[in-house]
Amino acid sequence: MSEQQSPGTAAAAAESAKSYFHALTGHEKCSVTGLRVRPEGGWSVLLDVVELSRIPLSTSVMATYRVDIDGAGQLCGCERLRRYTRGATDG
Incomplete structure (x- = not known):
C-alpha cells in the first residue's frame, strides 16, 4: 500500500469499518x-x-471503538477503547 491515499480510499475504509x-x-x-x-x-x-x-x-452511555481494516478492505481487529457518559468531557 502506498503512503498516499486518495480521499475515496479513506471514505471506503470508514464505510467498511462501519459495516463490519x-x-x-x-x-x-x-x-x-x-x-x-x-x-x-x-x-x-x-x-x-x-x-x-x-x-x-446527556446521561446515555457512549463508547469509542477502534476498527482496523487491511489494505484489501478486510477486518483485522475490533476493540472497545473506552466507555463514557455522553455529557462527560475529556479532562
Whole structure:
C-alpha cells in the first residue's frame, strides 16, 4: 500500500469499518471520529456509538471503538477503547 491515499480510499475504509462494526455488534448508528493509515497498511478507524440510551440523553452511555481494516478492505481487529457518559468531557 502506498503512503498516499486518495480521499475515496479513506471514505471506503470508514464505510467498511462501519459495516463490519454493525455486523459484529448490531449497532447500526455510529460516527467516525478518527481515521489514520496503519503502519503495516490499511486503516485504523475510530467509531463512537451509543451503547445505552438513557433519559435525559446527556446521561446515555457512549463508547469509542477502534476498527482496523487491511489494505484489501478486510477486518483485522475490533476493540472497545473506552466507555463514557455522553455529557462527560475529556479532562
